[in-house]
Amino acid sequence: MSATLGRRTFGPMAHGRCFRTVRLSSTATGSFHRRTPLPPSEETLTLLQTYENLSPQPVPLRTVISFGEQLSPDSVVASAHFTLTEIPKRLAQRVRSLDCLPFIVGTNPFIARIHELYQRSFSALATYPAPTNIEENRAFTRRLESLVDAHSDDIPILAKGFRESARYITPAATSAFLDEIIRSRIAVRLIAEQHIAVSHALETPQEGGSVTRELGIVNKKTSPKELINMCARFVTELSDATLGTSPRLVLEGDLDATFPYVPVHLEYILTEVLKNSYRATVEHHHDDPGPLPPVVVTIASSLLPPSPQRPAYMSIRIRDQGGGVSPANMKNIFSYAFTTADSKGALSPTGDDGLDGEITGKGLQTGLGSIAGLGYGLPLARLYASYFGGGSGLELVPLYRFGTDVFIKLRVLDMKGGEEVMI
Amino acid sequence: MASAVRSAQARTVRNVVVGPKVGLNNSQRHYSAGSSSGLHFYRNRQLELWASKKPTPLSLRQLVFYGRSMTPERLINSANYVRTELPTRIAHRIRDMQALPYVVVRQEMVGKVYELYWDAFERIRSYAPITNLDENDQFCEFIQGLLNQHSTAIPNLALGLSLTSAYLPPDALDSFFRRMLVSRISRRVICEHHIALSDTLAGRHPDGTKGHVGVIYNEIGIKDTIERCVELLKQRPRDMADDEELKSMGARKGAEENWPTFKIDGHLDTKVSYIKEHLEYIIFEIFKNAARFSMLRRAHGDVPPVIRTTIVSGDEDILIRVSDQGGGVTPEINSTADLFSFSHIRNSTRLAEDRLSALRDASLLERGFTGTVAEQLAQEARSQQEAAKKEEAEPFVRRIGLGLPLSNIFATYFGGSLDLISLEGWGLDVYIRLPRLGTNLEGIEV
Numbered sequence: 029m030s031a032t033l034g035r036r037t038f039g040p041m042a043h044g045r046c047f048r049t050v051r052l053s054s055t056a057t058g059s060f061h062r063r064t065p066l067p068p069s070e071e072t073l074t075l076l077q078t079y080e081n082l083s084p085q086p087v088p089l090r091t092v093i094s095f096g097e098q099l100s101p102d103s104v105v106a107s108a109h110f111t112l113t114e115i116p117k118r119l120a121q122r123v124r125s126l127d128c129l130p131f132i133v134g135t136n137p138f139i140a141r142i143h144e145l146y147q148r149s150f151s152a153l154a155t156y157p158a159p160t161n162i163e164e165n166r167a168f169t170r171r172l173e174s175l176v177d178a179h180s181d182d183i184p185i186l187a188k189g190f191r192e193s194a195r196y197i198t199p200a201a202t203s204a205f206l207d208e209i210i211r212s213r214i215a216v217r218l219i220a221e222q223h224i225a226v227s228h229a230l231e232t233p234q235e236g237g238s239v240t241r242e243l244g245i246v247n248k249k250t251s252p253k254e255l256i257n258m259c260a261r262f263v264t265e266l267s268d269a270t271l272g273t274s275p276r277l278v279l280e281g282d283l284d285a286t287f288p289y290v291p292v293h294l295e296y297i298l299t300e301v302l303k304n305s306y307r308a309t310v311e312h313h314h315d316d317p318g319p320l321p322p323v324v325v326t327i328a329s330s331l332l333p334p335s336p337q338r339p340a341y342m343s344i345r346i347r348d349q350g351g352g353v354s355p356a357n358m359k360n361i362f363s364y365a366f367t368t369a370d371s372k373g374a375l376s377p378t379g380d381d382g383l384d385g386e387i388t389g390k391g392l393q394t395g396l397g398s399i400a401g402l403g404y405g406l407p408l409a410r411l412y413a414s415y416f417g418g419g420s421g422l423e424l425v426p427l428y429r430f431g432t433d434v435f436i437k438l439r440v441l442d443m444k445g446g447e448e449v450m451i
Numbered sequence: 452m453a454s455a456v457r458s459a460q461a462r463t464v465r466n467v468v469v470g471p472k473v474g475l476n477n478s479q480r481h482y483s484a485g486s487s488s489g490l491h492f493y494r495n496r497q498l499e500l501w502a503s504k505k506p507t508p509l510s511l512r513q514l515v516f517y518g519r520s521m522t523p524e525r526l527i528n529s530a531n532y533v534r535t536e537l538p539t540r541i542a543h544r545i546r547d548m549q550a551l552p553y554v555v556v557r558q559e560m561v562g563k564v565y566e567l568y569w570d571a572f573e574r575i576r577s578y579a580p581i582t583n584l585d586e587n588d589q590f591c592e593f594i595q596g597l598l599n600q601h602s603t604a605i606p607n608l609a610l611g612l613s614l615t616s617a618y619l620p621p622d623a624l625d626s627f628f629r630r631m632l633v634s635r636i637s638r639r640v641i642c643e644h645h646i647a648l649s650d651t652l653a654g655r656h657p658d659g660t661k662g663h664v665g666v667i668y669n670e671i672g673i674k675d676t677i678e679r680c681v682e683l684l685k686q687r688p689r690d691m692a693d694d695e696e697l698k699s700m701g702a703r704k705g706a707e708e709n710w711p712t713f714k715i716d717g718h719l720d721t722k723v724s725y726i727k728e729h730l731e732y733i734i735f736e737i738f739k740n741a742a743r744f745s746m747l748r749r750a751h752g753d754v755p756p757v758i759r760t761t762i763v764s765g766d767e768d769i770l771i772r773v774s775d776q777g778g779g780v781t782p783e784i785n786s787t788a789d790l791f792s793f794s795h796i797r798n799s800t801r802l803a804e805d806r807l808s809a810l811r812d813a814s815l816l817e818r819g820f821t822g823t824v825a826e827q828l829a830q831e832a833r834s835q836q837e838a839a840k841k842e843e844a845e846p847f848v849r850r851i852g853l854g855l856p857l858s859n860i861f862a863t864y865f866g867g868s869l870d871l872i873s874l875e876g877w878g879l880d881v882y883i884r885l886p887r888l889g890t891n892l893e894g895i896e897v
Contacts, residue, residue: 282876328779341875343874343875343876427763429763429764429765430763430770433872437875
């Protein structure tokens, strides 16, 4: 009996079948447990290599914006070509960097999901035939929009994956990886959004046929006051919903200032910092009677005009009385996935939650978002703030036991001062 | 009798007993200012001996602890500590200067300081050990004399370095000057502390023993100190140059009407133990700058400028944040830390004409410069009187630009910090942090 079994189980036929079965059903959760994921197709591999070898240099922001300047079918088609060259290059680099993560990290289902997503997006764009007219561009733009959409949760998903993999990769390596992928993401979105905006603008003619101030990703008259008020309204709602109350906002400084910038970036930065300030203020004064001390936001625009050595800046200071950051925590606040939110208000730390839907989990409960917890807010805000270089950035000064000052210094994107802005 | 003469000689030694017998005749052996560098070269051995010793830095706590239960014996120990510590620290600084480029030390002002240091070194290194209270009294007089003699060192050095900054890379210049300033302050601290302790034991101290040990005052109320400094600032003679600037800007109001409103919030009862003169100096200088820039910036407005101060009592330190609306630092300055620099490469104001001439005048003053508020006010009062006598409309106040660098040193001396963050187009935020535990050692030789 055992001899017969032996032949059946370990005979060559059985072995061959195992191998064949697995090869055919690569994504099946079938009977055999594979420990290694499959590589991408031959075609994709070749394409990846081609694009990788193309010059991976940053491009001037000026170039990206230039396609929107003299709107015409030709310029829109040119913009599509530009997009189809620049984005796959960057996606190829991201695939490579994911390839280079430690194997065990790469097998984490969340990291693997993103890996696959990037591979597919790369493949889709690298093989997409360049549009030659407006019709084709319309289809291309829709494709681009859906791709942007597909990638919208990249960061939270990666966050989850890296938190679960914390045992297998150093914080420094995690930070380096995330910094790169986020920077690249910002660039890809800038290029993609610019093309989408330009395509839409051509399709929906403006009054007088001229380009408005809002064309494309750069709004020439971005108003800090408007954005601050908008973000404050959102954060107030969030705070009221999750914490029961919220401090008021006091706005001072150069209220009427406007400057060329990418509004969504500023929105993101402001939202993250205000979330921190509001949460800290509410929690720190939890037991105090009386009104909460306000969060004071100051807008300041450079006095001097820009020079070849130095660009102009728009600065925003956000000052709260939320108790500040302890010296022990200071070294961690800009590292990814460090959070002082407790498990009640946010996701619990390392790897204990279930796999499903928890990513923006607690936030979804309020329907609006989470006021805290991923621990990515500050490092991301800082990355966005310093993205356009030239001395821009975000600085946090703690007054432990009292409050915090956050200084945001943004580069005015008028291309007049300092070195060329590259993305 | 003979022994008294000998000991007197020992205390007033000006020529070196030790020296290589290389055929130098007696006259060349005598120390003289302006002796050629060749002689100095061969007499470096004593210096090297002392420079090879490590200085013994103290912490605030040690300074206080030592002074609390003073007895004659402890006082004499303190005297001998000072007696050996001073030449060690001075020797280190002389060696530092010897390492500077030749051309820098040859510069008149730097050279003066070099000679001054050698003189002090010679005099202190062979001072006989102190064995009783009388000798301690004489020792106190001696070190007070040394301190007074050195009070011209800072402006001389500042001027000399500014003028020769082309020969030194900014980092080297700044770290050298910083070491010199820190060492000088450290020597003042241990000397003044010892003198104060001696006075206290002898019942001579004007304030008695209440509230302080030597130069360290316990429980200094921060809010009170700020309010006092602000009052003093308000009454100061104005900087005429500022008045001129205001007029040229077409300001409707003069500086007086533009005096800012000061608001203080936070933990108002915060107290700290610190060297009182240092704390006062920092606050005085920072508020001086804040007030000045506020007035200049808001000269056109109807709303008086506001300077907001927040006091925070942290676990391990106290923090004073001073926020003004003076427009911030001029964009030519790359980083606010450059304001502490004496290299004109980092901070071009160092070579501005008015700055240099003010330094020159300061370096010629007999009373010199000791870096205290009291001295500054006294000096200004004197200039005011002199100008009044001559019936001149001389500027009463002249900026020498040492306020920030010195404040930085006073703040970091026991491990605190001074940070300036400019909100370009709006104002400046200054963060003064002072440690409260008192266990950090003096930051010398850094």
